[in-house]
Amino acid sequence: GAGVSQSPSNKVTEKGKDVELRCDPISGHTALYWYRQSLGQGLEFLIYFQGNSAPDKSGLPSDRFSAERTGGSVSTLTIQRTQQEDSAVYLCASSFASPGGETQYFGPGTRLLVL
Amino acid sequence: DAKTTQPNSMESNEEEPVHLPCNHSTISGTDYIHWYRQLPSQGPEYVIHGLTSNVNNRMASLAIAEDRKSSTLILHRATLRDAAVYYCIPRRWGAGSYQLTFGKGTKLSVIP
Numbered sequence: 435g436a437g438v439s440q441s442p443s444n445k446v447t448e449k450g451k452d453v454e455l456r457c458d459p460i461s462g463h464t465a466l467y468w469y470r471q472s473l474g475q476g477l478e479f480l481i482y483f484q485g486n487s488a489p490d491k492s493g494l495p496s497d498r499f500s501a502e503r504t505g506g507s508v509s510t511l512t513i514q515r516t517q518q519e520d521s522a523v524y525l526c527a528s529s530f531a532s533p534g535g536e537t538q539y540f541g542p543g544t545r546l547l548v549l
Numbered sequence: 550d551a552k553t554t555q556p557n558s559m560e561s562n563e564e565e566p567v568h569l570p571c572n573h574s575t576i577s578g579t580d581y582i583h584w585y586r587q588l589p590s591q592g593p594e595y596v597i598h599g600l601t602s603n604v605n606n607r608m609a610s611l612a613i614a615e616d617r618k619s620s621t622l623i624l625h626r627a628t629l630r631d632a633a634v635y636y637c638i639p640r641r642w643g644a645g646s647y648q649l650t651f652g653k654g655t656k657l658s659v660i661p
Binding site: 465476482539540542 | 583591592593594595598647648649650651652653
């Protein structure tokens with residue numbers, strides 16, 4: 435079946451511009467996560483959506499970052515007034531609850547470069 | 550969360566078995582052991598998970614020590630596509646610790 439898809443796959447933008455990154459999770463998955471990964475670094479958690487519950491935004495690094503999930507499916511991560519330190523790969527994952535903890539399925543990521 | 554220790558890197562010849570170890574001596578009784586991997590320039594990929602018994606799936610096998618303080622991910626025949634960083638992650642079911650936290654992992658190189 436179809437996996438998690440993300441768009442665009444690459445994005446180059448100028449400092450100060452806003453960007454929107456999109457995630458289409460696997461159909462039927464109730465949980466959706468955004469992470470980012472800088473070159474050679476580990477995963478940095480950003481935000482978590484679970485069903486109709488209020489999202490956990492505790493990982494968002496600043497108020498320039500926001501995310502929405504419409505209709506319990508597609509999610510958009512928005513970065514306003516981008517800075518060079520925002521350059522990273524932004525990864526989306528979705529999951530269904532399974533015994534032993536949720537198995538997360540990742541998209542290919544969006545590579546963001548802020549010039 | 551339980552701490553994990555994995556070798557920084559390992560090498561394997563193509564088509565030979567690979568045993569990737571992980572120590573998790575502080576694991577609690579309710580933590581499952583998950584393995585993910587990340588191929589170059591790709592998002593992480595779930596591999597396998599287990600609690601106490603050894604587990605098999607189409608990708609790999611997971612051997613869990615009787616005292617659960619260590620586990621071994623087994624790739625039965627390494628292929629070039631298996632070259633990746635492998636992460637061992639103890640995860641507690643239902644405790645709200647839903648976000649994945651990767652340690653340094655083991656970088657597996659597969660030699661043709």
